[in-house]
Amino acid sequence: MGNGETPAIDVIQRRQFMKATAMAAATAVAGGPPYALPVLADEPADGAEGVEWNKAPCRFCGTGCHVQVGVQGGKVVAVAGDRNAEVNKGLLCVKGYHVGSALYGSDRLTKPLLRDGDGYREISWQEAIKTIADRVEAAPERFAFYGSGQWTIPEGYAAQKFMKGGLANNHIDPNARLCMASAVTGFLATYGVDEPAGCYDDLDACDVLIMWGNNPAEMHPVLFSRVVDRRSRGEQITLIDISTRRTRTTEACQHYLEMRGHGDLAIANGVAHLLIKNGTYDREFVESYCNFKVPDDANPNLHGKPISFDEYKKQLEPYTPEHVEELSGVPADQIRMLGDLFGNPDLKITSLWCMGMNQHTRGTAINTLVHGIHLLSGHFGTPGDAPTSLTGQPSACGTVREVGTLAHTLPGGRVVANEAHRQQTEEFWNLPAGRINATPGFHTVKMWESFCTPTDQGGEIGTIWVQVTNPGQTLPNLNKLFNPKGKRDAGLADKFLIVSDVYPTATTRLADLILPSAMWVEKNGIFGNSERRTQQWFKMVDPPGDARDDCWQTIAVAHELFERGLKGMADRDGRFLFEQKQDDQPVPIWEWEHYYDINVDEGLFEEYRQFTRMKHKDLAPYVEYVNTRGMRWPVVEKDGTWKETRLRFSEGYDPYVEEGRGVQFYHSPTDDDRAQIWFQPWVPPAEVPDEEYPFMLCTGRVLEHWHTGTMTRRIPQLNRAMPGGYLEMNEADAAAHDLENGDQVKIESRRGSLVMPIWIHGRGQPPEGTVFIPFFDETVLVNDLTLDAIDPFSKQPDYKKSAVRIKKVS
Amino acid sequence: MIASVVATLEGPPNATARLLSSLRALPGVETGPFDETTRRLPITIESPTPMALEETTRHLRECRGVAFVDVVFVHFETEPEHPEADFR
Structure with missing residues (x-):
């Protein structure tokens, strides 16, 4: 409120200043180039009234957007997208927009x-x-x-x-x-070392973006807007959604492949089948850089058993487009469309996935299969050609993996x-x-x-x-x-x-x-x-x-x-x-x-940094991160400068690839610098609908709430936008059960039950026989219903496929 | 409450022109220069309460021809003349 003598003028001046600042920030982002402009902290302080700006990554998802945080009087009073951040280029999603408010819920715990x-x-x-x-x-x-x-x-x-x-x-x-263990085992089984070879830059370079059971429009909206933005500028980019229900992501995609649970295993095998049948796989890439594997059923482990290309080809023979259609529910023509895209060497193809492929009792298998079709087709190792898993938490990679x-x-x-x-x-x-x-x-x-x-x-x-x-x-x-x-x-x-x-x-x-x-x-x-x-x-x-x-x-x-x-x-x-x-x-x-007499974080980080070199995940000294919006490992010192790595395993990008090797999988589990292309058979989900429990339940997230909603439900704007849990149901199923929008229903599985309203034509649209419940609402715990069956390698549960029955509550 | 967003617009030029007019008519909304190349429109939103701000943002997101709305800046310090907005 300034000096208190002229409050009206003070407020107006402050509002004008903030508005001008807001418009300047938006104009700068809208017009780009994003790196040509200073961050807010470097702008003239006139009228800033003591707001001190500093950088931080957003608290919520694994995208890693950077925000500028404005602090005044010991409180966070403003946030802005950080224009110097490569990840989000100044943009934020609706959750990032409110991240500052997450600190100030009225029921903060303050005493042991x-x-x-x-x-x-x-x-x-x-x-x-x-x-x-x-x-x-x-x-x-x-x-x-x-x-x-x-x-x-x-x-x-x-x-x-x-x-x-x-x-x-x-x-x-x-x-x-519970969220990315299968991605880890997928990377280990394929490359012998965890985490993606590609990065978000691939989103700017790809011609085709395939979302495998992934809804980035709601879960990673800043990344998705980066792609939508390219299309809005007139660039040709094909977006493909492979999913068990229509979502906001589907609305933006040219192709929607609606599959049944575990259909992804069949689809990936179908693509590999077509690449070989049509002779469109990348023979040179495969012969130079890949081996073939099948699971070792007698001794299940991430190394499996080696097989020849001919044996691999034979395993794939049953996965014709028509058979894949039977297994997955996706029409054979759409399988052929995918096969043709992967078989086109002139395209750049990026795959994204998150919970759909990871929360899966065959999570390790489907992860290896998607890596496999990228390797088989040679869509790997150059900007825009990448199989990339996303994470849901801000440091699932950094702290867990x-x-x-x-x-x-x-x-x-x-x-x-x-x-x-x-x-x-x-x-x-x-x-x-x-x-x-x-x-x-x-x-x-x-x-x-x-x-x-x-x-x-x-x-x-x-x-x-x-x-x-x-x-x-x-x-x-x-x-x-x-x-x-x-x-x-x-x-x-x-x-x-x-x-x-x-x-x-x-x-x-x-x-x-x-x-x-x-x-x-x-x-x-x-x-x-x-x-x-x-x-x-x-x-x-x-x-x-x-x-x-x-x-x-x-x-x-x-x-x-x-x-x-x-x-x-x-x-x-x-x-x-x-x-x-x-x-x-x-x-x-x-x-x-x-x-806080010393920087404990710095001491621990420097100690931890010693561990990072064995797997070539080198980190720079702590102080180097203070002055950047993050760096992608391996970060290697060259000529006195610490350099990050955009693409791993590719010569010219990865400092650990030897000269003349092109692509080198230097942590290969077979110790021959090769990646492993796996055959993994389709198997049904651990629980499938039957007469007693006729619906397949999928759980997931919504745009407004981050995971269990403990922070975002304390933010009134977000809570009002999405106040409570609900059951998404197909219109035909609802009619068959005499249900209308808003009716209370009892949902039962073999493990528990709960009561909630149904939503028809809501945020997402499940097909007949499938229902969806988000997990953010602590007053209706959907995990009372879910199955605790786990992937045998990653030990990750499947939250996407539990059989339930539904009854109207009078 | 003051915020700024960037709306990414899609659709033919005549539809975009109509959309720009309708957006400019929204209360509390000011638009900046529309960038034809990036298809991006900077917008500031001024509102008396956080709820109203959220309503306007949501309305923008749902407008036909708006592909995406990204937030760039939000100043959520409570204004003293609007005590009802003190959600903290």
């Missing part, structure tokens, strides 16, 4: 809370830390840590080191197991089962030899199943500490994997659930100890997005009340255990596992008052 009968009592942080340490100390082998792809890289790294280095316990897993917070992994692509990897990790962490446990811990479904099983019936996990995620809403089959914790007669009285979060959630309702956390720009952070881009930001505002950084919480518990003499919390020289020094003196970072 300990269960006391049916309620909670406030406790001090000291008591909270001691409570956790008591649980760990009593049974370290029964303790588990459950995190997410929303952990920052330092947070995940600290949790990983605490568990695997400190407790010699591998029971740590992230919720990313690169730091290695999965139950079987160690940092930098290492695994606990590999002795050399354990030794390297022990060396980096200065641990006594043999400290790290060689047995993988429990993956997500197994961890929660164990937690919800009484101890005397073999339920080994006694305590779980959850950070930055909401398993009480996202786990499949909640009545088996989470809800028993809340039942007095379930025999789980000795189990203890600790939850660090920013708001009350479906998970905190069953927690024994709730810890208030800082979020996003209330703390320092580093994320790694879907295109291998590592992004850094600084703390800009204080968290509310006694909320504190998740990383500090982990370090404080570790130090409490160190003080109690738990050997694992000391390195082989007796020093605290998380010791950080300033002027050669240890800084007591376990004391909140001193946590």
Whole structure:
């Protein structure tokens, strides 16, 4: 309000200034070129009234848009798309638009809370830390840590080191197991190393963009608008949507291939069949750079069994377009259309996928098949030719896949089962030899199943500490994997659930100890997005009340255990596992008052960076990320400058490809610099509709809400735009059941039931026999219905195919 | 509440001209220069409440001929003369 003497003029002037700033920002973005203009912080400050601008990646999805965050009076008051950010070129989606408001919901958690009968009592942080340490100390082998792809890289790294280095316990897993584990196993089985070879630049170069069970118009709208924008400018680009229901993405596509669940396996095989039958596969690429594989049914693993090209060809023979039509429901002509596109060497083809291919009991298989048709057709390794998986969380790649917070992994692509990897990790962490446990811990479904099983019936996990995620809403089959914790007669009285979060959630309702956390720009952070881009930001505002950084919480518990003499919390020289020094003196970072005396993130990141070179995922020093909007690894120093990598495995782009090799898969699982093209047979889903449960249920997300809605449902504009869960149903199915828009229906599966309204001709349009429910609404938990069947390799559940029945509720 | 968005327009020139006229008539909406090359239109939206801002943005998104609406900037500090907008 300025000086208070002339409020009306002050307000008008401020509004005029903000409006001019807003128009300038929009005009600059609209007219491009996007990099020719300064960021807002560099613009004249006249009238800015003390708004301080700084950069951060958006808190929400895995796209990794950068925002400019405006802070005034200790609060975030404005956000703007960052014109210097290559990812979003100044644009934001509706969620990014409101990301600042996500900090200021009225029910932020501000005090540690300990269960006391049916309620909670406030406790001090000291008591909270001691409570956790008591649980760990009593049974370290029964303790588990459950995190997410929303952990920052330092947070995940600290949790990983605490568990695997400190407790010699591998029971740590992230919720990313539920969203992209099959992408990981797909990359490993194909290239021997995780994460996409391509990047978002492919969206600017491709002639054909194929979305495999992916709805980027709602889930990754800034990326999708980048493609739509090209078409609006008159560029020729063919958009193809392969999906089980019509979505907003479908509306923008020239071709819609409506398939049944698991139809994607048949479609990919059908394309490969046509490439070989028509002689349009890229013989030179295949002979130079590829091997062929089939699954080893007797000994299932990611290496499979080698086969010849002729054997591969024979396996594909049944997958004629007509047979694929029978299996998938997609007309044979559309299969031929896809085959012709892949068979055209003059086109650039990019494939995108996300949950549709990953949340799949054959997720690893379909991932390898899509990589396979890109390799077989030679649509790989040049700008615009790329098979690229997207992630749903801001650091699923950075924190989960690169730091290695999965139950079987160690940092930098290492695994606990590999002795050399354990030794390297022990060396980096200065641990006594043999400290790290060689047995993988429990993956997500197994961890929660164990937690919800009484101890005397073999339920080994006694305590779980959850950070930055909401398993009480996202786990499949909640009545088996989470809800028993809340039942007095379930025999789980000795189990203890600790939850660090920013708001009350479906998970905190069953927690024994709730810890208030800082979020996003209330703390320092580093994320790694879907295109291998590592992004850094600084703390800009204080968290509310006694909320504190998740990383500090982990370090404080570790130090409490160190003080109690738990050997694992000391390195082989007796020093605290998380010791950080300033002027050669240890800084007591376990004391909140001193946590920000130094940049703890920088210390952890520099330690972690040592791990990244083995798999050629090299990261630059922390300070290099401070001055950029992220860099895509491998980031390699050349002539004193740190250079990022746009395309992996391709000469001229990837610094690790040897001269004259063209394409070199230098982490090949067959040690011959070749990628693997797999044959994987079509198999039906784990559960299919029958007379008793005649509908196939698919679950998913909506534009307005990010995942379980814990942040976006606190933003009134978003909540009003999409206030509650609903069942999408086909008009003919609704008529057959005498249902009209808005009718309340009971949806039942073999695992649970819920009641909600139906929506016909709503956001999406499922075909007959299929229904859809979004999972953002904590008042109607769709995962009471879903199946907990998992992919045998990735251990990822299938949230897209559960059989249900539907009845009108009078 | 002040925000700016960029609308990507599609359709023939005469339809675009009609669309531009209708957008300019919306209350609280000001349009910048339409870029024929990029097909992008910068727009500022001024509204008394966050709800109204969201309504206008949604309306823009649903207009025929608007392919996409991307947000560029939003100033969501509550104005003192609109206490009902204090959603924080």
